[in-house]
Amino acid sequence: MSANQHSLNLSVSKPNTVAPTVKAIRASRATGRVTIVDVARAAGVSSMTVSRALKTPERVQQDAHERIAAAIKQLGYVPNKAASILASARSQVIGVLVPSLTNTVFIDTLSGIRDYLAQAGYQFLIGETGYSREQERQLISTYLAHAPDGFLLSSADQCEMLRQQLNGGDIPAVSMFDLGKSKNAMSVGFSQTKAGYAVAQHLIERGYRRPGLMSAQLDPRMMKRRDGFRKGLADAGRDPNIEVMLPLPTTVDMGAQLLGRLLQQYPDCDAVFCCNDDLALGALFECQRRGIKVPQQMAIAGFNDLSWAACATPSITTVITPRYDIGHKAAQMLIQQLNGETIAKARLDLGFQLAVREST
Amino acid sequence: MSANQHSLNLSVSKPNTVAPTVKAIRASRATGRVTIVDVARAAGVSSMTVSRALKTPERVQQDAHERIAAAIKQLGYVPNKAASILASARSQVIGVLVPSLTNTVFIDTLSGIRDYLAQAGYQFLIGETGYSREQERQLISTYLAHAPDGFLLSSADQCEMLRQQLNGGDIPAVSMFDLGKSKNAMSVGFSQTKAGYAVAQHLIERGYRRPGLMSAQLDPRMMKRRDGFRKGLADAGRDPNIEVMLPLPTTVDMGAQLLGRLLQQYPDCDAVFCCNDDLALGALFECQRRGIKVPQQMAIAGFNDLSWAACATPSITTVITPRYDIGHKAAQMLIQQLNGETIAKARLDLGFQLAVREST
């Protein structure tokens, strides 16, 4: 009936021009939105059929499909996500929490997450915790209100906090970077400790006698790198106590400052492991400023292999970390879990790789 | 009635321990969620009063407020955003589109946006367009489904595209970086052209005779910097055609490569304007590699003042851009618009600043 009426309208006024109809529809509703009911009416079907045409096209007849597609286009229909979430109790939204957005490392991880989630049809909300537990707690609360289907978190702490705030409700989460202690909790990452150990070994093999360490930020992962590095030195019978650390953000400038302190406190230090590449770049600049030859007078190793490390002068030895893959695989694992698929390895170690270059 | 019944339950079983009640509630619903109705029942009020206690606490009596707060805590109630959006037709969500997330520039802008929106009680969805119009179109469509209250876009193109896809519906948008041509369309940014011009002027004042330009990416803003730079050279009677450009992503390594090309094609070039700091850093490394003294044999100027520019050796002359403020002010302008406040200047020029350092 209403379908007939509609096609009548069309032929009486202007065929193929439904612009006035759109206006009329908008005006007829308090919200001014074109809804699935409008599309259904225009296509001469029920709203359920429109819904099916959108989600499971194979369950809708060809000609109905075409009329619906035409109606959607003419009316400029956009499905209302809020209504869909409310009715289906699935949001297709994933909450993602990272410590910092100014750190390239996490941006790369987000790229991995985005690439996987986009093709899987999920959106995500990005939260920046600033390495603060209070921020974490608040963000989880805020995100919970969006009824996310799952979480991608970047520390074991966050998983614990999530569980508390869930209060019995059950939303799956994968933790990134750190590998979980339990084999059941889902996690994707690599061993920071082993990576730090590998750097120490490398410097010793190269013949440096007094390798030191510089670090800022001092978040748990930095400290694990340090632990590994110190163990590597100790295992080789070297002094593990040559180090300068500041609990401030890691910046290139901070790297320059820390190199100054290191040389002041340990004048015989001949190599330095910078706990990330920003610090390493600052250290390199400071050496250049002081006329200290790298690596002849001071070797420099970094961490993460940021874009400049390979093309600096001299190129910087560093640890290549699988941060894109961490995001990608973590997202994959989460979606598999949501789809009820079996997960091969809930604790996925992606490893790391030492890139030996001119600076050591 | 139900309130009485409830307090009866409490005193009969365990006072102050409603954990079993939470379980019962979850079990009693298909979705397993605690709703505003459950809270209302537990507090002995209507759901409207709970809603008010959450949104406009000043309109709810003290003691009702306290009982509601207690019930929320005990039941672990989290408001369902989807239901709220659907009922109120306001999502408190802003769609943000930037060209790239791997570029620090946009991350800084996002920080500004986040800082403003967070305190204003808004969430945001971040989309990365990869400088592609097709991606833009898709992202806008996807975001439209989330019924955003507004958009923060990073090009005039995007505003146009949004208007098309809106099909008459009306969602306010502010464009960032580029200043709008019309004074009515909201925009926050600065003049890329003037900034490029200023760099040219500076190099000429310093006495460089054959300044050149290197650029990659070649997006519209890069091209405006170039236009300004060329005009500056031409106005000073210099050759504006010393330039190397590649339509590939800007990376540090690309800067090194472009410097090689520049020297090959224009051996007498004595200064270079790198269209961003990544390229400048690569150019500096390449000069160091070749033993070319900066600035004596080759002056280098960058763009954006990324963190390393000030502490490189030599420190790099660059243009300080107000990218944090662009995000912050754009978000502010958008929210003001949403609140129906009057906007002082719809076209907000935040300017830029030339930082003269050792490299020129």
Place this chain on the structure above:
DNA sequence: CTGAAAGCGCTTACAG
């Protein structure tokens, strides 16, 4: 300051 009713725009589950 508080509440009962209606509705937001979808989807689920049940019929046919």
Place this chain on the structure above:
DNA sequence: CTGAAAGCGCTTACAG
């Protein structure tokens, strides 16, 4: 392959 009914969990607008 298609549809009528009921419901998701809030808020708006109207009463009191």
